[in-house]
Amino acid sequence: MTDKISMTIPNQAQYVSIARLTATVIANTLGFDIDEIEDIKVAIGEACNNAVMHGNKSSNITLDFQIHEGRFFVEITDDGEGFDFEEYAEPVLEEYKGRGLGLFIIKTLMDEMIIDSGMGNGTRITLIKNKE
Ligand SMILES: Nc1ncnc2c1ncn2[C@@H]1O[C@H](COP(=O)(O)OP(=O)(O)OP(=O)(O)O)[C@@H](O)[C@H]1O
Ligand SMILES: [Mg+2]
Structure with missing residues (x-):
């Protein structure tokens, strides 16, 4: 059985830490180790920061967690406004200009990153990490 936990926060920077903290507690409950929890925390933070930074017309961010062993x-x-993920190009690290690392970091830290977004349609990013 998969239990579900959902939370909605205002789409504002000062609430992102609440989402990060919730993700931390859930990952801890699932038995992830400290390094994995740190990865999850950073990934959730980057995804929420993107909602805040780029989802300008957005009013809320919703996080739907699934509680499933392992x-x-x-x-x-x-x-928010959404974006065309087909147009997304991974950053070239040698040419780093101080922006454009978030999705790359998320992809590196998580096992799966699924983006469902479209111009004018908002964004849903699904993040999965399996326990080692
Ligand atoms: N939730 C979102 N809503 C709208 N556009 C998004 C969203 N998430 C990502 N994007 C688009 O994808 C691009 C890449 O995101 P990414 O997090 O990799 O870089 P960034 O946010 O521009 O910079 P950084 O994360 O390094 O501060 C963004 O510039 C933006 O155009
Ligand atoms: Mg970003």
Whole structure:
């Protein structure tokens, strides 16, 4: 059985830490180790920061966690402007200009990153990490 926990926070920078903290507690409950929890915390922070930074018309961010043994799962949804993920290009690290690392970091830290977004349609990013 998969239990579900959902939370909605205002789409503002000062609430992102609440989402990070909740993800930390859930990952800890699922038995992830300290390094894995740190990875999850950073990834959730980057995804929420993107909602705040780029989802300008958005009013809320919703996080839907699934509680399932051996796997951390969350869907993070904003109702902002969305973007065309087909157009996304991974950063070239030698040419780093101080921006554009968030999705790359998330992808590196998590086992799966699924983006469902479209111009004018908001963004849903699904993040999964399996326990080692
Ligand atoms: N939730 C979102 N809503 C709208 N656009 C998004 C969202 N998340 C990502 N994007 C788009 O994807 C691009 C890449 O995101 P990424 O997090 O990799 O870089 P960044 O946010 O521009 O910079 P950084 O994360 O390093 O501060 C963003 O510039 C933005 O155009
Ligand atoms: Mg970002």
